[in-house]
Amino acid sequence: MKAVVTGGTGEARPEESRYLNCIRCGLCLSVCPTYREYQKETASPRGRVALTRKGLEGRLELSPNLVEQMYGCFACMACNDACPVGIKPADLALSMRQIDEGRHPAKWKQWLFGGLVGHAWRMEWATLPLRLYQRLGLRRLAYALGLRRLLPAKLRDLEAMLPRLPQRPLRRVLPEVTPARGEEKRRVGFFLGCAQSLLFARESEAALRVLARNGCTVVTPKAVECCGMPARGYGRMDLVIKQARHNIEVFEKLDVECVLTDCATCGSTLKEYAHIFEGDPEWRPRAERFQSKVRDICEFLASIPLEKPAGRVEGRATYHDPCHLRRAQKVWKEPRKLLALIDGLEFVELPEADWCCGSAGSQLITHYETSWKVLDRKLDNVEKTGADVLASGCPGCRMQLQTGLRRRGRKVRSVHPVALLDEAYENADRKGAEGNVGENAAGGE
Amino acid sequence: MDSGLIDKLAGVVGKDGVLTTPEDLAAYSYDGTFAEGAPDVVVLPRSTEQTADVMKLAAETRTPVVARGMGSGLAAGSIPAVAGGMVVSFTRMNRILEIDPRNSTVFTQSGVVTATLQAEVEKLGLFYPPDPSSIKHSTIGGNIACNAGGPRCLKYGVTGNYVLGLTVVLADGRVLRTGGKPIKDVTGYNLNGLFTSSEGTLGLVTEALLRLVARPRHAKTALAEFDSLDNAARAVNEVLAEGIVPASLELMDQTAIACIEEAMHLGLETDVAASLIIETDGADEATVTREAEAAGRICRNVGARTVKVAQTEEERAGLWKARRSISPSLARKAPNKLGEDITVPRSAIPEVVQKIRAISQKHGLPIVIFGHAGDGNLHPNILFDKRDAGQWAKVEEMVREIFAVALAVGGTLSGEHGVGVLKRPYFEQALGPVSVAVQRAVKAALDPLGILNPGKMFA
Numbered sequence: 001m002k003a004v005v006t007g008g009t010g011e012a013r014p015e016e017s018r019y020l021n022c023i024r025c026g027l028c029l030s031v032c033p034t035y036r037e038y039q040k041e042t043a044s045p046r047g048r049v050a051l052t053r054k055g056l057e058g059r060l061e062l063s064p065n066l067v068e069q070m071y072g073c074f075a076c077m078a079c080n081d082a083c084p085v086g087i088k089p090a091d092l093a094l095s096m097r098q099i100d101e102g103r104h105p106a107k108w109k110q111w112l113f114g115g116l117v118g119h120a121w122r123m124e125w126a127t128l129p130l131r132l133y134q135r136l137g138l139r140r141l142a143y144a145l146g147l148r149r150l151l152p153a154k155l156r157d158l159e160a161m162l163p164r165l166p167q168r169p170l171r172r173v174l175p176e177v178t179p180a181r182g183e184e185k186r187r188v189g190f191f192l193g194c195a196q197s198l199l200f201a202r203e204s205e206a207a208l209r210v211l212a213r214n215g216c217t218v219v220t221p222k223a224v225e226c227c228g229m230p231a232r233g234y235g236r237m238d239l240v241i242k243q244a245r246h247n248i249e250v251f252e253k254l255d256v257e258c259v260l261t262d263c264a265t266c267g268s269t270l271k272e273y274a275h276i277f278e279g280d281p282e283w284r285p286r287a288e289r290f291q292s293k294v295r296d297i298c299e300f301l302a303s304i305p306l307e308k309p310a311g312r313v314e315g316r317a318t319y320h321d322p323c324h325l326r327r328a329q330k331v332w333k334e335p336r337k338l339l340a341l342i343d344g345l346e347f348v349e350l351p352e353a354d355w356c357c358g359s360a361g362s363q364l365i366t367h368y369e370t371s372w373k374v375l376d377r378k379l380d381n382v383e384k385t386g387a388d389v390l391a392s393g394c395p396g397c398r399m400q401l402q403t404g405l406r407r408r409g410r411k412v413r414s415v416h417p418v419a420l421l422d423e424a425y426e427n428a429d430r431k432g433a434e435g436n437v438g439e440n441a442a443g444g445e
Numbered sequence: 446m447d448s449g450l451i452d453k454l455a456g457v458v459g460k461d462g463v464l465t466t467p468e469d470l471a472a473y474s475y476d477g478t479f480a481e482g483a484p485d486v487v488v489l490p491r492s493t494e495q496t497a498d499v500m501k502l503a504a505e506t507r508t509p510v511v512a513r514g515m516g517s518g519l520a521a522g523s524i525p526a527v528a529g530g531m532v533v534s535f536t537r538m539n540r541i542l543e544i545d546p547r548n549s550t551v552f553t554q555s556g557v558v559t560a561t562l563q564a565e566v567e568k569l570g571l572f573y574p575p576d577p578s579s580i581k582h583s584t585i586g587g588n589i590a591c592n593a594g595g596p597r598c599l600k601y602g603v604t605g606n607y608v609l610g611l612t613v614v615l616a617d618g619r620v621l622r623t624g625g626k627p628i629k630d631v632t633g634y635n636l637n638g639l640f641t642s643s644e645g646t647l648g649l650v651t652e653a654l655l656r657l658v659a660r661p662r663h664a665k666t667a668l669a670e671f672d673s674l675d676n677a678a679r680a681v682n683e684v685l686a687e688g689i690v691p692a693s694l695e696l697m698d699q700t701a702i703a704c705i706e707e708a709m710h711l712g713l714e715t716d717v718a719a720s721l722i723i724e725t726d727g728a729d730e731a732t733v734t735r736e737a738e739a740a741g742r743i744c745r746n747v748g749a750r751t752v753k754v755a756q757t758e759e760e761r762a763g764l765w766k767a768r769r770s771i772s773p774s775l776a777r778k779a780p781n782k783l784g785e786d787i788t789v790p791r792s793a794i795p796e797v798v799q800k801i802r803a804i805s806q807k808h809g810l811p812i813v814i815f816g817h818a819g820d821g822n823l824h825p826n827i828l829f830d831k832r833d834a835g836q837w838a839k840v841e842e843m844v845r846e847i848f849a850v851a852l853a854v855g856g857t858l859s860g861e862h863g864v865g866v867l868k869r870p871y872f873e874q875a876l877g878p879v880s881v882a883v884q885r886a887v888k889a890a891l892d893p894l895g896i897l898n899p900g901k902m903f904a
Contacts (some may be wrong), residue, residue, distance in 0.1 A: 016781075021777070021780055022776075023477070023772075023773060023775075023776040023782065024476065024477055024478070024513050024516075025477055025517060025579070025582070025772070025773055026477060026516060026517040026579065026582040026583070027579075027581065027582050027773070029515055030558070030560075030581040030582045039471075039489070039536035039539065039556070040464070040469075040489065040536070041472040041473055041516065041534070042464070042466075042468055042469045042472040044472075047472035048611050050471060050472055050474075050475060051468055051472065052473060054471050059471075060467060060468070060471055061467075063468070064469070065466050065467075065468050066468050068468075069468055083773075084708070084770050084773030084774060084776075085773055085774075085776040085777060086708075086777065163860075228723050272470050314817045320885050
């Protein structure tokens with residue numbers, strides 16, 4: 001995303017060629033999840049590019065309704081990939097959000113993305129009531145008494161989205177350095193993503209175990225902040241810049257050959273830090289050095305010699321491609337390759353695996369109806385595979401998919417592919433001793 | 446627009462089927478060209494009955510109605526040419542109603558995407574051949590309105606050759622049903638033919654009964670590269686004279702090849718004068734292969750520099766990817782392009798290409814030439830920047846000259862895009878006053894109020 005940043009909250013006017021060169025062929029309509037649901041040009045990438053152009057040329061007012069069309073984009077980037085001209089409609093929609101945010105700054109965004117999400121410890125405090133709610137049995141009680149029915153449907157879905165949280169935040173529990181099991185072959189950094197480490201902590205632990213088992217000493221700096229994606233999605237590039245600088249500094253101090261993440265979204269943002277510092281002689285090269293080290297955990301594991309898991313995981317598995325992994329990072333063969341290593345796991349390809357699940361960060365909150373339509377199509381496809389294990393490497397997708405599966409009453413467990421790999425390793429270690437998968441095994445819901 | 450009419454429209458199609466915000470109207474003000482024209486209201490019906498009721502309201506209020514599919518047209522036929530009208534978009538009429546394998550027909554709503562329809566019938570071993578480059582983002586209704594073609598039409602014919610019957614909402618809201626499942630039908634005028642390629646000026650096509658054929662099980666694709674355009678054109682004629690009817694026979698000139706390679710990095714040789722993509726298909730693999738190899742041999746005999754026959758499905762897909770990406774790749778070279786689709790007698794192709802190149806040189810703006818050489822359908826694309834008034838004046842002059850070249854050799858203005866707004870100034874020159882008078886009479890009989898897509902073709 002090339003953008004010239006000016007002013008406090010960073011108005012970025014996209015270069016003219018980014019919208020002028022759209023030939024309006026319409027190819028992007030065929031890959032857009034929101035167009036598919038509404039069959040309406042205004043909800044299509046080409047429509048958003050046209051509105052961008054007219055808005056920036058002054059032929060249309062940048063009205064709330066125009067800006068809403070930009071927030072209606074799920075940022076899945078399928079249009080970016082489909083466009084034969086190289087227009088990036090999804091990126092343009094983000095630029096337009098940013099321009100609007102610069103003109104009409106919203107206080108809650110400063111509070112949420114600058115104040116809360118910007119500091120890991122505040123997030124940990126903020127989720128304490130939720131952890132207590134689950135730990136003290138209140139959640140079970142609420143379900144048993146049918147209290148959830150008192151909530152409006154939207155809130156009920158949000159409650160259901162919440163996976164079982166760990167007793168203590170992972171950041172507090174993890175050692176700063178996890179030594180390699182046996183001889184150290186590599187020394188790698190690990191970026192603790194907010195969503196993954198707060199909500200799917202056991203899976204991040206599993207990722208560290210898999211790395212250690214395969215000769216990696218893992219350095220996990222606790223000082224990292226949010227990668228910046230939420231602020232970016234809501235048009236606050238100034239906050240993204242702040243967070244990016246901080247994270248780059250944290251990893252510059254470490255002697256690690258790469259920076260790994262088990263979150264598709266964090267990965268996609270960290271790998272684009274250089275773009276943010278376009279034209280900045282000091283930070284641009286530092287960002288480039290940093291981002292060249294970033295790897296998704298699946299991408300990394302598929303590139304090193306891996307110990308073949310001796311244990312089995314029984315089941316029929318399918319895989320959903322997170323947009324932030326497949327589109328943003330072109331990583332899609334790697335997770336499938338890892339799943340193929342696991343004995344007992346029968347793999348079935350998911351129809352339309354690379355279509356958005358409807359999560360798009362917070363679309364289930366902000367665009368409830370559309371988000372559900374997109375999710376329903378995804379769930380229909382999952383059901384077609386007959387799979388009982390649904391793997392995916394993005395916490396946002398995972399929460400969305402779990403919500404949908406639960407609403408449909410489907411016994412399909414959703415899991416990070418690397419957590420499945422860990423399970424296979426752990427099952428071999430435990431074989432004979434306990435005989436089955438215990439509480440320690442990662443896996444989620 | 447009268448809010449009473451808006452309410453009545455919402456009463457017919459529901460509130461979510463009537464769009465009136467400035468943003469919605471802006472999104473329905475363009476198609477696949479540079480032209481623009483905003484409606485006052487957009488209506489998205491879901492059935493023939495709704496469309497008929499909408500049309501009745503339009504007739505009562507004398508509101509112009511512009512039919513639209515996915516808006517991928519290349520003649521500005523689906524955007525309003527006069528102020529104050531209604532766009533009726535059929536994208537929500539996207540249900541396939543019946544596939545009848547025993548009679549090889551499909552009955553479909555007109556808003557179904559062509560590629561979707563193809564995929565559905567292919568599951569049953571059937572085949573709907575017309576393949577405009579926009580198959581993934583154009584609708585059956587739009588294809589019928591423009592009588593869309595595509596590469597495969599050399600062997601299989603154009604959209605109109607597959608129309609067995611239509612459901613048409615007439616200008617007064619009555620519903621006309623034409624044709625039926627029988628292949629042969631001479632009871633009355635050929636109304637299917639009348640409405641096909643009428644560009645929404647005679648009625649609104651809401652449903653279509655289409656003929657299908659058996660899906661060819663094998664295809665073989667070859668790429669022949671030539672140092673001379675004349676030789677490439679000769680090869681086209683000699684292949685066809687040999688009795689080989691390839692499914693497609695596509696020509697790309699040097700400008701097109703360079704353009705694709707720059708955009709797609711497919712490894713094409715960019716110093717050749719012209720390339721042909723030749724594809725044979727059919728039920729018998731040996732025949733298909735023999736024909737492709739024979740076509741390759743003929744190309745070599747008339748001086749092709751290289752001939753490659755795709756050995757794998759992946760290689761074949763690569764060749765087609767190259768061909769299909771020409772048009773969009775052009776946009777990387779200039780902000781605007783004007784793609785024409787003149788069609789000339791095959792024998793005149795070398796002469797016409799030379800003359801178009803001369804036009805390009807004379808005016809100093811690039812023209813990229815490619816097309817369906819087998820049926821004489823050429824796509825000269827002029828590259829320019831519309832913001833530069835000087836360039837735009839040149840483009841208009843160049844278009845006029847290109848059309849003159851086509852007409853002089855016995856060709857026609859448009860093979861598959863349609864007339865729309867963009868070719869309207871040349872309509873009478875191409876057809877003569879008698880033909881235009883006959884067409885006006887037909888139009889007056891079917892649309893006496895002149896509310897169906899006014900300002901298009903000749904109206």
